[in-house]
Amino acid sequence: MTTTVSRETPGGDSGNPTANSGGRVSRETRPNPHIIAVINQKGGVGKTTTAVSLAADLAQRGYSTPLIALDPRGNATTALGVDLDTPGNPTTYDLLFEPETVPGPIVLPEPLPHLFPGSASLIRADIDLLGLGDHRDRILRDRLTNLPHRYDFLILDSPPSLGILTLNILIASRHVLIPVQCEYLALEGLSMLLQTLEQITQSHNPDLKVLGCLVTMSDLRTTLGQSVVAELRQHLPDLVFDTMIPRTVRLSECPSHGKTIFQYDRWGAGSRSYEGLTNEVLTRLSLPKRADQVEPVAKS
Numbered sequence: 001m002t003t004t005v006s007r008e009t010p011g012g013d014s015g016n017p018t019a020n021s022g023g024r025v026s027r028e029t030r031p032n033p034h035i036i037a038v039i040n041q042k043g044g045v046g047k048t049t050t051a052v053s054l055a056a057d058l059a060q061r062g063y064s065t066p067l068i069a070l071d072p073r074g075n076a077t078t079a080l081g082v083d084l085d086t087p088g089n090p091t092t093y094d095l096l097f098e099p100e101t102v103p104g105p106i107v108l109p110e111p112l113p114h115l116f117p118g119s120a121s122l123i124r125a126d127i128d129l130l131g132l133g134d135h136r137d138r139i140l141r142d143r144l145t146n147l148p149h150r151y152d153f154l155i156l157d158s159p160p161s162l163g164i165l166t167l168n169i170l171i172a173s174r175h176v177l178i179p180v181q182c183e184y185l186a187l188e189g190l191s192m193l194l195q196t197l198e199q200i201t202q203s204h205n206p207d208l209k210v211l212g213c214l215v216t217m218s219d220l221r222t223t224l225g226q227s228v229v230a231e232l233r234q235h236l237p238d239l240v241f242d243t244m245i246p247r248t249v250r251l252s253e254c255p256s257h258g259k260t261i262f263q264y265d266r267w268g269a270g271s272r273s274y275e276g277l278t279n280e281v282l283t284r285l286s287l288p289k290r291a292d293q294v295e296p297v298a299k300s
Contacts, residue, residue: 062291081258
């Protein structure tokens, strides 16, 4: 399993804030949000749980972080306690095809992230995008560029496929975070995904970087779990996060209650693990652990 796709290295993003002599970080050099696509073409790997948990933890640390739910199953939306059938809520389908009807994300109570909710309409997004001509793979990039508010992060929950909608996501994003289930079949899918990302980097989005691969549903008490992690670290030593997400009942239960893992089981293994992931993400992006350590842009 080999790849030449690069990982985002600390300090390597020209859009990152830079530390000043006081140890704080200035936002003057980061005019654009960090757009992170949480992606895996295989379903059931903890992708949506990771997207929701990362967005929630960034939000509770003070970073302005909408979650953009682009999976037609709508799991990210229900996981944040939003009813998919609520009339009047603009969805990510509307954001793609009728952006003038979308004033912004749903503002959820603090410290939850804001939300652009998904919907079943996204099932037909690939077909509808086909009808938009040569620009069809850059629609999402244009929509995110034109958002009226300036955010710190945009977290994109991707569908478990590699269609035109996913291509839009990868062209719109700067960073990719890949959840990898702790099993051997997941390794085969990861190799294919990394090859696809390399092709997209070469042909569509040269700025796209792999932020890291996250081991999910891990159980290091088993020989299989230990072997999968060892193989991942052997073949992709610079890509795999140190943090691993354990297989816990609490992580499986919290979406059915419309709560994040931080609301549902604040001090459990799942919460602590996702906090570790957020710490690593911020370190790889050369950002402080909390937004209150970031200096605002100086007013002219």
